Amino acid sequence: xxxxxxxxxxxxxxxxxxxxxxxxxxxxxxxxxxxxxxxxxxxxxxxxxxxxxxxxxxxxxxxxxxxxxxxxxxxxxxxxxxxxxxxxxxxxxxxxxxxxxxxxxxxxxxxxxxxxxxxxxxxxxxxxxxxxxxxxxxxxxxxxxxxxxxxxxxxxxxxxxxxxxxxxxxxxxxxxxxxxxxxxxxxxxxxxxxxxxxxxxxxxxxxxxxxxxxxxxxxxxxxxxxxxxxxxxxxxxxxxxxxxxxxxxxxxxxxxxxxxxxxxxxxxxxxxxxxxxxxxxxxxxxxxxxxxxxxxxxxxxxxxxxxxxxxxxxxxxxxxxxxxxx
Numbered sequence: 001x002x003x004x005x006x007x008x009x010x011x012x013x014x015x016x017x018x019x020x021x022x023x024x025x026x027x028x029x030x031x032x033x034x035x036x037x038x039x040x041x042x043x044x045x046x047x048x049x050x051x052x053x054x055x056x057x058x059x060x061x062x063x064x065x066x067x068x069x070x071x072x073x074x075x076x077x078x079x080x081x082x083x084x085x086x087x088x089x090x091x092x093x094x095x096x097x098x099x100x101x102x103x104x105x106x107x108x109x110x111x112x113x114x115x116x117x118x119x120x121x122x123x124x125x126x127x128x129x130x131x132x133x134x135x136x137x138x139x140x141x142x143x144x145x146x147x148x149x150x151x152x153x154x155x156x157x158x159x160x161x162x163x164x165x166x167x168x169x170x171x172x173x174x175x176x177x178x179x180x181x182x183x184x185x186x187x188x189x190x191x192x193x194x195x196x197x198x199x200x201x202x203x204x205x206x207x208x209x210x211x212x213x214x215x216x217x218x219x220x221x222x223x224x225x226x227x228x229x230x231x232x233x234x235x236x237x238x239x240x241x242x243x244x245x246x247x248x249x250x251x252x253x254x255x256x257x258x259x260x261x262x263x264x265x266x267x268x269x270x271x272x273x274x275x276x277x278x279x280x281x282x283x284x285x286x287x288x289x290x291x292x293x294x295x296x297x298x299x300x301x302x303x304x305x306x307x308x309x310x311x312x313x314x315x316x317x318x319x320x321x322x323x324x325x326x
Contacts, residue, residue, distance in 0.1 A: 003312050004042040005029035007051040007074075007265065015305035023313050033262065034059060042066055047312035049305075051075060052292075054261050057085035064089045072096065072311040074304040077231055078325045079204040080261075086326045092315045093326040096307035097152070098300040104157035106294035107199050107229045108164075110253035113288060114197075114225045115140050117251070120285045138196075141165045146195035148172075148188070148211070149202035149230065150179045157201065158182045169195055172202075192216055197225040204231035214239040223250030229294040232258040237277045244284055253288040254281070264291040 001024070005016065008029035020027045028045060032038050033053050039062045042048060047070040048063065055071070060082060063071070070092045073080070078095050086093050113119065116137035124135075143166050147154050150172040158168060158179055168183035169191045179185070192198070198220070202208050212226065213236040226249055228235055237258045243249040259275060273279070281287045295304075307323060314321040 001047065001313060001316055002026045002028070002045040003047040003049055003309060004045040005049045006032065006034040007053065009265070012301060012305050015302050016309075019306050019309045023309050025309060025313065034063075036062055039063055039066060042068055046070060046316065047072065049074060049308040049312070051265070052077065052080050052261070055081045055086075057082045060085050060089060060091060064091060070094075070312045070315040072308040072323075074308045077204055079231065079233070081325070083326050091326065092321075092324065094311040094315070094321050094323040095325060096304050096311065096323055098295060098303035098307070099297065100152040100156040101160075102297040102300040103153045103201075103229050103294045104160055106255065107157055107201075107227055108161060110227050110229070110255070110288060110290075111140055111145070111197055111199065111225070114227070114251040114253045114286075115143070117286070119288050123285065140197075143167075143196040144169065144194060145197045145199065146171070146191040147183065148191070148198065148200050150174075150176050150183075151201065151203075153229075154201035155179050157199065189219065192219045193221075195224070196221060197227065199227040200230045200234050202230055202234060204233050209233050210236040210239075212236065212240065214242065217243045217248060220248070222248060224248070225250055226252040226254075228253075229255045232256040232260055237281075241277065241280055244281075244287065251286040251288075252281075252284075253290075255290045255294040256292055257281075257289070260292060 003025050005027055008031050016027055030041055034050055036059055042063060043066045048068055049072050051074045072094045074096055076095055081093055117135055121135050141164050145166050145168050147158055147168060147170045150170050155176055159182060162182045169186050170179055170183040171188045171191045175185045211234045217239060240252060257278060282289055311321050311323055
């Protein structure tokens, strides 16, 4: 089998070599995002492996016409696909799973950094301002944390966070019995009104689009801390900016952002970026932005490459693919 890899990164090389040999597949690759301009690179291949890229109806049609049958995304989410078009064309689409520890640990790190105002401390340290004014933080152990989404990552975060001694409230339309050993499930409105910190671990679905908006943010405590390591579309960015400026939101730490396509994972040093929301958020002393790297550990990269190759192979062999989307 032949698989063409888009968004190929040097740090993935050892894993692509390992698993292409293990599964007996031939790999071609480019570091570019898939586009109508470079789709021809995949001619002669049956499968594609991509990261989060804009897989709209037009490009799916183009890949289909070139003979592509299977596409695996090296991500948990799949909102970047036009799934209706994929189904129409008979394209098989799947995602991957990777170590939930990676994102869970990162989210806890962002909580701690936000509670202790680390961005402000480090920025001022760099200009030799060693004064204490404005640097006093809060203790995570004294906070009530709200976890929205208790799938693999949310559940893992709750288990790890339990060691800090903080109270935890959880919301999910599918409660997990194991989670109940550590956190109390409540309705979404109760969670929003009660917690000091909200951390998002929900999937990007039409129902969850702009889950945090002016209305829901207004229900929260003054000074609430927002953590997002899930998907940018869960937060109305304009509403978040307004609520940071008003002081309603005391701090935010975002590993994902709306309209991040074409930015993250590229070296854009010295370029002018046409993303005003990012520029505004970066200017705030109480906002931490990281470029969609919460997943980025040795184990997670290994898992993502392995499951991406294996997903294409399972499709070709007609076997059940546990990560199949369409």
